[in-house]
Amino acid sequence: MDFGVLGPLEVRWRGTPIEIRRGLPRTILTYLILHRGETVTSGSLAEILWADEQPLNPANALQTQISYLRKRLAVDPSRHSIVTRAGGYALEVGNDAIDAHRFEQAVNAVSQVHRAGPSAAQAGLATLDEALALWRGPALADVAGEDFAVGETTRLEEMRLVGLEVRGDLFLLLGRHRELAADLAVLVSENPFRERFHHQLMVALYRSGRQAEALRVFANARRTLVDELGIEPGAELRDLERRILDQDPTLDHSVEAPRVGEQHAVLEVPLVDAGISGRAARRGATLPAAVSPLVGRAVEMERVGGLLKRSRMVTLTGPAGAGKTRLAIETARCQSADDNIWFVDLGDVTEPDQVLATVATALNVPIAPNDDAAMLARSVSELRGLLVLDTCEHVVGAVAGLVGPLLREAADMRVLATSRRALNVTGEIAWPVPPLALAPARTVSVEELPQYGSVELFLERASGVRPDFELTEGNAADIAAVCMALDGLPLAIELAAARVDVLSPGAIRDRLLHRFDLLVDGARDVPPRQQTLRGAIEWSIDMLDDEQRLFFAHLGVFSGSFDLGAASCVADVDETVALDLLTSLVRQSMVTVVEHDRYRLLDTLAAYALEMLGQLDADATRTRHADCYLRLAERAEEGVQGSEQRVWLRRLRDDLANHRVALEWAVSTGDGLAAARHAGALGWPWVLDGMLADADRELERVLAFPDLPPSQRSKLLWSLALLASSLGQMSRAEALAQESVACGRQAGDAVQTACGLNALAVVQWAVGDLDASEATRDEAITMFERTDARWGLAVCRVLQTRTAIDRNSPQVAELAEQGLEAARATTDRHLISIALEQVARLRLRSGFPGEAVNSATEALAEAESIGYVEGILGALHLLGVSLLANGDLESARQQHMRALALASQIGHTGAVCEALDGIAIVSLHEDRRDAAGELLRLVDAERALRRLPRRAEETLTLRSLGVNGGDVIADDRTDGQCRSFHDLVGDLLAGRQSSVAT
Numbered sequence: 001m002d003f004g005v006l007g008p009l010e011v012r013w014r015g016t017p018i019e020i021r022r023g024l025p026r027t028i029l030t031y032l033i034l035h036r037g038e039t040v041t042s043g044s045l046a047e048i049l050w051a052d053e054q055p056l057n058p059a060n061a062l063q064t065q066i067s068y069l070r071k072r073l074a075v076d077p078s079r080h081s082i083v084t085r086a087g088g089y090a091l092e093v094g095n096d097a098i099d100a101h102r103f104e105q106a107v108n109a110v111s112q113v114h115r116a117g118p119s120a121a122q123a124g125l126a127t128l129d130e131a132l133a134l135w136r137g138p139a140l141a142d143v144a145g146e147d148f149a150v151g152e153t154t155r156l157e158e159m160r161l162v163g164l165e166v167r168g169d170l171f172l173l174l175g176r177h178r179e180l181a182a183d184l185a186v187l188v189s190e191n192p193f194r195e196r197f198h199h200q201l202m203v204a205l206y207r208s209g210r211q212a213e214a215l216r217v218f219a220n221a222r223r224t225l226v227d228e229l230g231i232e233p234g235a236e237l238r239d240l241e242r243r244i245l246d247q248d249p250t251l252d253h254s255v256e257a258p259r260v261g262e263q264h265a266v267l268e269v270p271l272v273d274a275g276i277s278g279r280a281a282r283r284g285a286t287l288p289a290a291v292s293p294l295v296g297r298a299v300e301m302e303r304v305g306g307l308l309k310r311s312r313m314v315t316l317t318g319p320a321g322a323g324k325t326r327l328a329i330e331t332a333r334c335q336s337a338d339d340n341i342w343f344v345d346l347g348d349v350t351e352p353d354q355v356l357a358t359v360a361t362a363l364n365v366p367i368a369p370n371d372d373a374a375m376l377a378r379s380v381s382e383l384r385g386l387l388v389l390d391t392c393e394h395v396v397g398a399v400a401g402l403v404g405p406l407l408r409e410a411a412d413m414r415v416l417a418t419s420r421r422a423l424n425v426t427g428e429i430a431w432p433v434p435p436l437a438l439a440p441a442r443t444v445s446v447e448e449l450p451q452y453g454s455v456e457l458f459l460e461r462a463s464g465v466r467p468d469f470e471l472t473e474g475n476a477a478d479i480a481a482v483c484m485a486l487d488g489l490p491l492a493i494e495l496a497a498a499r500v501d502v503l504s505p506g507a508i509r510d511r512l513l514h515r516f517d518l519l520v521d522g523a524r525d526v527p528p529r530q531q532t533l534r535g536a537i538e539w540s541i542d543m544l545d546d547e548q549r550l551f552f553a554h555l556g557v558f559s560g561s562f563d564l565g566a567a568s569c570v571a572d573v574d575e576t577v578a579l580d581l582l583t584s585l586v587r588q589s590m591v592t593v594v595e596h597d598r599y600r601l602l603d604t605l606a607a608y609a610l611e612m613l614g615q616l617d618a619d620a621t622r623t624r625h626a627d628c629y630l631r632l633a634e635r636a637e638e639g640v641q642g643s644e645q646r647v648w649l650r651r652l653r654d655d656l657a658n659h660r661v662a663l664e665w666a667v668s669t670g671d672g673l674a675a676a677r678h679a680g681a682l683g684w685p686w687v688l689d690g691m692l693a694d695a696d697r698e699l700e701r702v703l704a705f706p707d708l709p710p711s712q713r714s715k716l717l718w719s720l721a722l723l724a725s726s727l728g729q730m731s732r733a734e735a736l737a738q739e740s741v742a743c744g745r746q747a748g749d750a751v752q753t754a755c756g757l758n759a760l761a762v763v764q765w766a767v768g769d770l771d772a773s774e775a776t777r778d779e780a781i782t783m784f785e786r787t788d789a790r791w792g793l794a795v796c797r798v799l800q801t802r803t804a805i806d807r808n809s810p811q812v813a814e815l816a817e818q819g820l821e822a823a824r825a826t827t828d829r830h831l832i833s834i835a836l837e838q839v840a841r842l843r844l845r846s847g848f849p850g851e852a853v854n855s856a857t858e859a860l861a862e863a864e865s866i867g868y869v870e871g872i873l874g875a876l877h878l879l880g881v882s883l884l885a886n887g888d889l890e891s892a893r894q895q896h897m898r899a900l901a902l903a904s905q906i907g908h909t910g911a912v913c914e915a916l917d918g919i920a921i922v923s924l925h926e927d928r929r930d931a932a933g934e935l936l937r938l939v940d941a942e943r944a945l946r947r948l949p950r951r952a953e954e955t956l957t958l959r960s961l962g963v964n965g966g967d968v969i970a971d972d973r974t975d976g977q978c979r980s981f982h983d984l985v986g987d988l989l990a991g992r993q994s995s996v997a998t
Contacts, residue, residue: 001073001081003033004099006156007136008293013075017298020072021450022463023470024049024065026142032082032091033098034152041088048148099134100156106131107163110170125170132163136333137290161194168200175253177204179340182364188217192224195237202237206244207253214244287329287343287388294330295460295490296436296453297323304331304431308386308414311429312407315392315417318433319589319602320536321491324418325390327433332388332416340385347391352398359389359402373402377409384412392419393588394543400425420540420589432589435488435602439480446476454483454493461497469500478505485512487602492533515607537608540590551581552590553616556609557625560657561600569628570621598654622665629655629662630674633681640685641791643827649866652685663698672705676712683719687726688830690869690906696723714743714752718759725763726870728909728946733763751792754783758796765799766910768949770807777803794822798831801838805845806952816842833862833871840878841953849885856882873899873911880918881953884925893922897988904985910948912985913939917954919988924961936963938981 001018004010009026011018020026031048032040046058055061066082066089073081083090095101110124139156143149164187171180184201191197198221205214218241222233232238243251294301304327307314316324332341344362349355356376360367365379387406392399400423403415407427417423422430436453449455449471458479462469471479482505486492492515499508499518511518516534544552554571555562562570568578582599585591591599601609613621632655639648652659659682666675679702686695699720703713717740724733737760744753757780764773777796784793801819804812816838823831836859844852856879863871880895896918903911916939923932936958943950950958 002097006099006134006139008141030143036091039085039088039090103131103134111166121170121173128167165196177207180204295457301331307429312414313428315422315430316433317430320540321489322433323490324433328418343388345390352395355395355398373405377405381409387415389417392417421587438484438488454488457493458497461494462500465501475505478509482509553609553612554621556606556613557621559661561594561598563598570625626662626665629658630678637681675702676708680715688868692726710743710747711749711752714740718756721759726908730767730947750783750787751789754780767947773803794826797822798835805841829862829866830868833859852882877914942981
């Protein structure tokens with residue numbers, strides 16, 4: 001196992017990273033690393049962690065952190081890295097496991113060997129570069145400023161600077177002064193009081209034929225030392241100035257007798273097997289140092305590294321704030337040690353003609369005013385390395401014009417660019433940078449959340465503004481929701497996390513509706529466009545032309561994804577024009593492509609587009625959007641009843657959010673007829689999808705409009721009646737169905753009247769009034785036959801069979817055959833599923849449980865193929881009953897438990913009661929009468945409350961088992977000891993009622 005402290009704490013086991021949670025665990029492990037092999041007392045650790053704010057039980061609190069660390073480091077079962085000793089703990093690892101030790105060993109080895117020739121100097125330089133590559137940022141970054149770390153941080157930084165000095169001497173010894181000059185200019189700027197760097201820079205410039213610049217370096221150094229410290233430069237630096245003025249020939253490079261810098265031989269120092277990542281300080285490297293760890297991008301770094309092996313030109317694309325720059329920098333840092341690396345930030349370049357000069361400067365190539373890209377390419381044709389071009393989108397043409405010749409001339413040069421759009425040069429791989437991993441919508445434990453990159457980044461940045469910030473049960477859901485709302489965009493998440501010193505995660509979440517006013521506290525040492533979320537997006541918007549801006553603003557009205565046709569309709573442009581505009585926005589990372597030929601705006605971009613739309617034709621655009629989706633809903637209403645059922649259901653589900661927005665617009669503008677048409681068209685698909693509560697609410701809201709046409713009102717009412725029946729609200733369902741029939745008759749609309757009668761028959765069947773149900777459905781069948789409404793007629797035929805089975809009708813076999821034939825003729829899988837259920841019931845009654853299992857399984861497959869939730873529930877119940885009759889008790893229980901979970905999820909009371917009946921009957925067969933009795937007692941009470949009689953089959957089965965309901969089994973508990981119906985369901989689903997559920 002290897003430990004890295006030359007930067008953020010890093011732990012690796014055989015090259016594989018081991019994540020250590022930020023905060024207390026990293027502080028403890030860092031302290032143990034610094035005192036490896038020593039016993040660190042518990043009191044010392046507690047003092048470091050909590051100082052004057054000790055927890056109630058410091059020993060237990062410390063043990064919790066140690067246990068966490070041991071679990072994270074427990075990759076080698078044969079030993080523990082952290083051991084308990086008398087009075088404390090110790091980290092038992094060898095010195096070579098620590099990157100700081102290996103670095104120090106390498107620097108000392110290279111520095112202490114004298115009088116070596118060029119070959120030894122070259123080997124020494126390679127060793128030193130490997131050592132400097134271990135630095136991934138400031139030493140001990142996780143404990144910066146802690147008292148225990150200050151001394152060691154200072155010592156390690158001094159050793160790093162010594163290593164850089166030795167490296168400069170070796171470059172001069174090898175005659176590589178031109179390469180060295182650029183690096184030294186940066187080091188002099190960062191370390192103005194370190195005379196050795198000034199000395200080396202003067203020599204490098206002098207040997208490069210830049211005598212005047214070398215003397216200017218001395219003048220600047222002297223001014224700094226006199227002004228800041230009140231001292232003159234040392235004798236060595238003053239003597240070098242004199243020798244440069246005299247053009248002393250001994251200053252020239254000589255392999256035989258070098259005069260500048262010490263000569264060093266090389267000792268073998270083990271660095272390659274360290275396993276710690278990071279490749280800083282390459283020859284020619286100009287990468288910005290990392291001031292914070294890169295979070296959640298290990299997979300992406302590996303992917304981009306692989307792309308660079310496949311292609312010499314890779315462009316990282318993505319929207320504002322996606323983290324393209326940081327990913328490019330850290331990927332470059334991990335490239336081969338033999339490569340040069342040049343980093344060029346083009347963000348401040350304002351004109352395309354400045355690109356050539358900016359890149360030439362980074363490559364240390366002098367150019368004349370009339371030089372072009374071809375000249376620069378020829379000048380670097382022998383160079384080997386990686387050129388990183390950052391922020392290219394605003395000068396993409398000029399960058400492409402430079403990169404093309406460069407790749408053709410310099411065979412060993414590779415280019416890694418970042419841009420919100422591809423460069424479109426030959427051989428380019430444009431790779432969209434994905435958002436950070438988001439926690440799923442389902443509940444995730446506090447322990448699991450930090451595994452998601454977006455949450456990890458939030459925690460990392462939050463601890464920067466509030467060191468005591470921790471992930472807790474209380475804030476976990478809010479943090480995950482904030483990351484989700486911000487699309488996993490690193491910049492937006494960092495800006496949100498920067499607010500935790502003032503706002504709780506919950507308060508941040510609540511204020512994201514006004515995200516552009518909230519997310520404004522970016523770091524001051526980054527470009528203005530990265531300091532606020534608005535600035536980042538406006539940088540992209542400024543690169544769009546007027547037509548693209550208008551189209552983008554119109555897209556803001558969509559909720560979720562959309563297709564090309566909808567975009568064309570909403571933007572009020574021809575579909576060909578819409579395709580061109582959509583293509584341009586996709587290629588500029590303003591629109592994201594999703595599956596099924598659909599597109600979406602990230603939530604943050606959508607919020608900005610809506611702001612823009614507010615200054616344009618917002619009302620007209622929303623009206624076009626509502627009209628578009630109303631027409632789509634009415635087409636889908638017919639489509640879901642036939643052979644294209646799955647296509648239309650998928651399309652409706654894809655556009656569910658847009659239908660909600662469109663319906664909301666119609667309601668908010670008072671367009672009752674449009675709202676009624678839209679809700680009426682969605683009524684049946686809502687039933688199919690099991691969206692009972694949502695659909696119930698929307699239909700009630702639309703029905704509140706006065707003066708709706710009777711025919712339209714009838715349609716809404718029968719849809720709502722079916723929903724209310726599923727929700728177990730039988731009295732309400734019956735009244736709604738009766739009103740639907742009355743409205744249909746008033747309008748003279750036979751189809752809507754027949755649909756209302758069918759809904760009424762369903763309610764009458766559900767409450768056990770089979771005679772009334774049969775008569776009502778017969779009337780509906782007559783009306784459907786008169787209007788040649790084949791789908792409605794097929795629905796009634798199938799449900800007629802269901803009632804006939806319950807009534808033990810002598811014609812039931814014939815009716816079942818007719819019902820299945822009518823269902824198959826419609827190709828409506830929901831109807832086929834219900835018809836197959838009736839076939840299974842008949843086979844079960846006829847004493848053929850094996851055949852019943854087959855038919856129920858087929859019914860379940862049909863319902864699942866279209867996501868018909870009520871059909872799935874019915875088929876699961878019947879399958880459970882059939883399996884029980886076939887002697888497979890365990891499988892029967894599993895099907896009933898599946899039905900219970902699904903029914904509870906959508907609030908289908910009738911199906912919940914059926915599932916509980918099924919579980920109780922299985923328990924009775926296993927002679928667990930007490931458990932079954934509790935179930936039946938609570939189910940009976942719920943059925944009575946809801947007017948939901950038990951099916952005849954279950955009633956007969958219970959009687960055959962000697963049970964006439966839950967009350968026949970003795971229960972002497974008081975009311976206070978009894979659980980409620982809903983508590984029981986919750987316990988079963990959570991596995992707490994093991995005596996029944998398993």
